[in-house]
Amino acid sequence: MLNDPRSHGLWEKSAPAAPATPALEEAAQADVVIVGGGYTGLSCALHLAGEGKSVVLLEAHEFGYGGAGRNVGLINAGLWLMPDDVASVVGQTHGERLLKLLGDGPELVMSLIDRHRIDCELERNGTLHCAVGASGLTELRQREAQWLKRGAPVSLLDARETADRVGTRAYAGSLLDRRAGTLQPLAYARGLARAALAAGARLHTSSPVVAAERKGSHWSVRTSQGRVEAQWLVVATDAYGLGPFRGTQEAQVRLPYFNLATQPLDAALLNTILPGKEGVWDTRTILSSFRPDRAGRLVFGSVGALRNGGAVTHKAWARRALARLFPQLSGIEFEHEWYGQIGMTNDAVPRLHAFGPNAFGIYGYNGRGISPGTVFGRELALLVLGETSADDLPLPVSGMKPAPLRGLRELYYEAGAQLAHAAGNRL
Template sequence: MLNDPRSHGLWEKTAPAAPVTRALDEKVSADVVIVGGGFTGISAALHLAEAGRRAVVLEGAEIGFGGAGRNVGLINAGMWVMPDDLPGELGDVHGERLLDMLGNAPRLVMELIERHGIACELERNGTLHCAVGEAGLKEITERAGQWQRRGAPVTLLDAVETAKRIGTAAYAGSLLDMRAGTLQPLAYVRGLAKAASAAGATFHTASRATSYTRSGSQWTVRTDGGSVTAPWVIVSTDAYSTGPWESVRREQVHLPYFNLATRPLSPQLLSSILPGREGVWDTKEILSSFRMDQGGRLVFGSVGALRNTGRAIHVAWAKRALKRLFPALGPVEFECEWFGEIGMTDNALPRFHRFAENVVGFSGYNGRGIAPGTVFGRTLAQLVLGDIGEADLPLPQTDPKTPAFRPVKELYYEAGAQIAHLAGERL
C-alpha cells in the first residue's frame, strides 16, 4: 500500500480489491463517526448499519492499512495472558466476561465470513501453540488445563502427533485449539468493509482525523478536506493512532513483526508440511509463527523490522530456521516480505477508553487483533445502540497512560531481535 511493497506483502498481492472509496471533501452528518478502518471500526460500522444507523468511517490511509492488513492471519481465541490470571488482572466480573467473549470471538469471525460470503481463505482446522523444550511444554500444559477446565475444545498433543501435523520434530508438544483457524487478513477486512458498505455504511479513505469538537449533543470530527458531525464517535485507530487520539499509540510499546512468504510449494511438500493447514506459533520469547496460504506458500514470521540492517539479518535467519525445521524445502527464496507494528500494553491486555461523553474505543490487542477486534467492534455498536451499557462491557474504563521509557523499549525490541537473529539458527 502507498507504493510500499513491504507494508502488506503477500496479502496485498492476493486479496480481492478493496471497495471503491474517496477522500472526505464535504461536511456530512451521521449517527456515528468511526475513526479507523481496521477490524474494530469496520465491524462496528457493519453492525451499526445492519441496525439501521448511519455510520461514517474515516480512514487516514486505506482500509486495512494498520495491523489489520499486515498480521499473520491467526484467528486466536483469548489473549497471551493465562486464563486463570485474567480475574486477578481485571477483577472477577470483567476477567470472566473477557474470557468468555474472547474465547468465543473466532466463532463470530467465521459466522460473518459465512453470512457475507467473504472470500478470505478461511481455514477452520485450528491453531497449534508449539512447545520449545521442557519449559515450553510446561507452559502449554498449564494453559491447556486452564482452558479445559472452562470447557474449551483444546487438546494437548505429544511430540509425535505434533510432528505429524507440522512436518518437523522440532517441538516437544503442542496445544491444539479447535476454536481457532487462519485467514487472509487483508481480504477479510476488505470483505467486512464491502459488507458494511452494502448495509449502508459510508467509507472515506485518505481522510485522517485532525481534530474534534463538541456543540451541544453533537461531535464534529474534522479532516483536511471535510467533517462529520454525529452524536457518537468510535475511536478504532489502535497502535497506528495519530492526531486527536495519539494517546492510544503512546500507551503502547511498539513491537515490530515481519512475515516472509515462500513461493508455492510442490504437492509433495504440501502433503508433509502443515497438511491440515493449522496456524502455528511457538513458546520462544522471540517467537516464530508460520502457516500456509491458499496458494501453497509457507508464510514464516518473527519479531523484527525489515528496514535498515534488519532486513538482511532477519531474512538470512529465516532461511536458516526453515532449513532446520523443514530440510526437505531445500534452498528457500521468498516471494514476498512485509512488516508492521504490534502495540503492546503493560499487562498484555486490551483497554476500553472513554475519551469524552459518547467518544469511546477499544485498543491494545497485543498481536491478537482479528477475533478481538471483530467482537469488540460489535460490542461498541451494541453500546451505541443502547443494547448494553458501560457496566456490561468486558473491560473496565481506564485512561490512557504512557509507559515509562517507551521509546527506549521500542529501540531495545528492534535491536534485540536483530542481535538474536544474527546469532540464531547457526548450529
C-alpha cells in the same frame, strides 16, 4: 500499499481489490462517526449499519493499513495471558466476561465470513501452539487445564502427534485449539468494508482526522477537507493512531513483527508440512509463526523490522530456521516480505477508554487483533445501540497515558530481535 512493498507484501498481492471509497470532502451528519478502518472500526460499522444506524467511518489511509492488513492471519481465541491470570488484571467479573467473549471470538469471525460471503482464504482446522522444550510443554499443560475448566475444545498433543500434524520433530508437544483457524487478513478487512457498505455505512479512505471536539450534544470530527457531526464517536486506531487520537499509539509499546512468504510449494512437498493447514506459533520469547496460504506458500514470521539492516539479518535467519524445521525447504527463496507494529500494553490486556460523553475506543490488542478486534467492534456497536452499557462491556474503563520509556523500549525490541537473529545465523 502507499507504494511500500514491505508494508503488506503477499496480502496486498493476493487480496481481492478493496471497494472504491472516496476521501471525505464535505460536511456530513450521522448517528455515529468511527475513526479507523481496521477490524474494530469495520466490525462496528457493519453491526451498526445492519441495525439501521447512520454511520460515517474515516480511515487515514486504506482499509487494513495498520495491523489488520499485516498480521500472519491466525484467528486465535483468548489473549496472550494465561486464562486464570486475566481476572487478576481486570477483576473476576470483567475477566470471565472477557474470556467468554474472546473464546467465542473465532466463531463470530467465521460467521461473518459465511454470512457476507467474504473471500479471505478461511481455514477452520484450528491452530497449534507448539512447545519448545520442557518449559514450553509445562506452559501448554497449564493453558490446557485452564481452558478445559471453561469448557474450551482444546487438547494437548504429544511430540509424535505434533510431528504428524506439523511435519517436524522440533517440538515437545502442542496445544490444539479447535475454535481457531487462519485467514488472509487484508482480504478479511476489505470484505468487512464491502459488507459495511452494503449495509448502508458511509466509508471514507484517505481521510485522516485532524481535529475532534464536543460541541453541545454532538461530536464534530474534521478532516483536511470535510467534517462529520455525530452523536457518538468510536475510536478504533490502535497502534497506528494519528492526530487527536495519537494517544492510542503512544499508550503502547510497539513491537515490530515481520512475515516472509515462500514461493508456492509443489503438492508433494506441501503435504509434508502442515497437511491439515493449521496455523502455528511457538513458545519462545522471540517467537516464530507459520502457516500455509491458499496457493501453497508457507508464510513464516518472527519479531523484527525489515529496515536498518534487519531485512538481510532476519531473512538469513528465517532461511536457516526453516531449514532446521523442514530440511526439505533448504535453499528455499522468499517471494514476499513485509512487516508492521504490534501494540503492547504493560499487562497484555486491551484497554477501553472514554474520550468524552458518548465517545469510546478500545486499543492494545497485543498481537491478537483478528478475533478481538471483530468482537470489540460488535460490543461497541451494542453500546451505541443501547443494548448494553459501559458497565456491561468486557473491559473496565481506564485512563490513557504514554507508555513509560516507550521510545527506548521500542528500540530495544527492534535491535534485540536483530541481534538475536544475527546470533542465530551463526549457529
